[in-house]
Amino acid sequence: MATIIIMPKQGQSVESCIVTTLHKKAGDTVKKGEVLFSYETDKASFEEESPVDGTLLACFYGEGDEVPVLDNMMIIGEPGEDISVLSVSASAEKEEEVVTGKPLPAISRDHIPALETQTSHAGNLFISPRAKKLAEKNAVPLSQLTGSGPKGRIVEKDIMTYLTDRPRMTPLAKKVAAEAGLQPETKGTGLAGRARAADLSASVNSIYGMDYEDRKLSNMRRLIARSMHASLQNSAQLTHHLGADARRMLELRKKAKAALEEGRMMANITLNDMVCFAVIKALKKFPEVNTHFLGDTKRYFRKVHLGLAVDTERGLMVPVLRNADDLSIAGLSGQLGELAAACRSGSVNPDILTSEAATFTVSNLGNYGVEMFTPVINLPQSAILGVNTILPRPKDLGNGVYAFVPHIGLSLTYDHRSLDGGEATRFLKQIATEIEMLEIEF
């Protein structure tokens, strides 16, 4: 009895997922627990494992396809088994679409060699048989040619002209060009400038300059694009920059490291943890900032739900640490670490990634040496703090003594609809003060 593999539903808000990699293709034998395919939602990526042993009989979608959740994705069974009933028995309304729209694409794709696809494409062109033969022999990309014959028909002369214009190619280069659809670059490196196989590159249309490829955006990229653009379009944001004396922080970091090494402390408290801790304290003193701006109302939160921007291979993620104001710095450090790791491994719960879940966000680029930037607010939050690298700055230490003192840069972007400059500045100043006065018990 064949088993149907459906696209799982990950989280309540997810309606469709994008297939990133097919690890098995139709005809492969699979074992229980082996990964069948990888897919991603807006925010995270997952792998689907086979529930049974058997042979993959059919795969209804290809890599890059967007698949509605709970829709049939694959069928596993015994070779030769009749699966025609199964493959059409997806939810009734989608029945037609599955049958006509996706007729076992994985199977058919595997059986058409690249060369045939190209010639069949050429078959649709208006071309003389002689020209076609010559073009095939010399790997001429017909789609780039304009015919000079009657009604734009491509004739032998057009191919000849093309051949004299492009660098001469070695037999191997011609073979590779025909199979992979490549063309020589302008300069060949072989005998008398002849193009060798190594000189080939993807075909470039000299008129339109198509020296690029179009790739579909991942679901996650699309979502980031939409929300970032909406943020700049729909709010009045601006950024204030300020530096905080980082001597105390650096001193505490040293102590934290020592405490960790000596086993007196379980958490590895980083500079970022300290900044977040200071931000939470400041937010408690500035309830105006710990808000969502909702057009004609403003929502004041009693608790601090802190969003932390995390850079991952798939793109930016902002997981939320709920009730962050209840945590000690050691607890905060541990939980932030776990959240970041979950994002990077792709195992994070999508529900804590929405911008509504956080009341305020911290984005730290200090590690990368960024000196100043203007973070973009995750609407409907009222503000976001950008954390910059630590740089030495001259400071008046009193009694006419000036010295270079390490300062950490803070960049606060706020929505002017929600906050005014004075309030934002005082809040930013408060963060700096909290950083400068930070206390940690070891």
Next chain:
Amino acid sequence: MIDLLIIGGGPAGYVAAERAGHAGLKVVLFEKKAMGGVCLNEGCIPTKTLLYSAKIYENALHGDKYGVFGDNIRFDYEKMISRKKKVVRKLVSGVESKMKSNQVTVVKGEALIEGRSAEGIEVSCNGEKYNGKNLLVCTGSEASVPPIPGLREAEGVVLTNREILEMTERPASLVVIGGGVIGMEFASFYNSLGTKVTVVEMLPEILGGLDFEVSAMLRDIYTKKGITFNLNAKVVQIAGNKVVFEKGGETHSVEGEKILLSVGRRPVTQGFGLENLGVELLRTGIKVDEKMRTNVPGVFAAGDVTGFSLLAHTASREGEVVVNNLTGRNDIMRYNAIPGVVYTNPEVAGVGETEESARAKGIAYKVARLPMAYAGRFVAENEGGSGVCKVLVGEKHGEVIGVHMLGNPSSEIIYGACIAIEQEMTLKEMQEVVFPHPTVSEIIKEVVFNF
């Protein structure tokens, strides 16, 4: 202002001078010894002359196999040496007249690079100063002499390629340290003339870098001819006529009237003011790019001095690349189709990837091989002789990437394989080429159809 100054009149220098002069450039070439360099005076040409004498002698001795008998067959070593000198003289004067006919000024003397100024690169020689827009350094290489204990004390017994060619008498016994191309050619020569020859090689096989299978076959042939081979043997001392070496944890020694030191060659980068230009070195040679440019604008290097692919034909081509780019023709140096020939009897010739190098580079290849006896002409002319021809092609497209042969006259056949590799010909094209019949070259066609 001179367009091109060339230091060194070997196969890189004189070919570059000839091409540049022909293209109308004003060229001055400095040579401290004799035109033609090591190749013509102490290398390729004199050894091939002697090896041909040895081959004729060997053929005469074994003429009975072909139904030809001769009595009192003997050789005259001095006659051989004097003929060698005549051949070299003739070819050197040939190079000199080429220089003349291409309007190249040849300055005989030691050149010294003084530096560069607004007037260009300055080179002095014999008290005169020359300013050039460009400089081509092709000072070649010299036999490397490793610090083996007792080596200096054994002067007169230990010889390099230079001294051994000057000998007027054949030694009764010869120990060859280093079984590379140079070592094997001298070993072959003296073996043919009846000298007791012993080869001491540090690596597991002779002719390092060549196809392993072919090298092993050649070693078998020469073992039968009477040469003793000591592989994996590290020379630790030279005591007069004795070479002491370690092999498998034991110490052995072998005695020879003469000892040939042929353990490789070292680029000559000192003694002519290269440092005055700040030219960058890579390991021991001059660092160059694919157009033979050094790090200093207008300064080029070609030939053995680059420390890479130490072959006369590589040198000439490198010199040509320099001149082509100077005269407005875009050209780059390719090393994937440089042939290598060993003029033993039978000869070894190869070009491109060997199975070993293809594996090391991770190239997916297919290989086919046939005994030379598949070529009728080979059977006709090599009574009791054996040989092999191997062709390597890329696995997916079947393009020729390497050809390796053992058997006479593979040195004259291998260029066909060079063209195939340069052209990136695939088996399909090779199959359509007509080979003359009956020739030994047909073996390539046979192997091509054997895939």
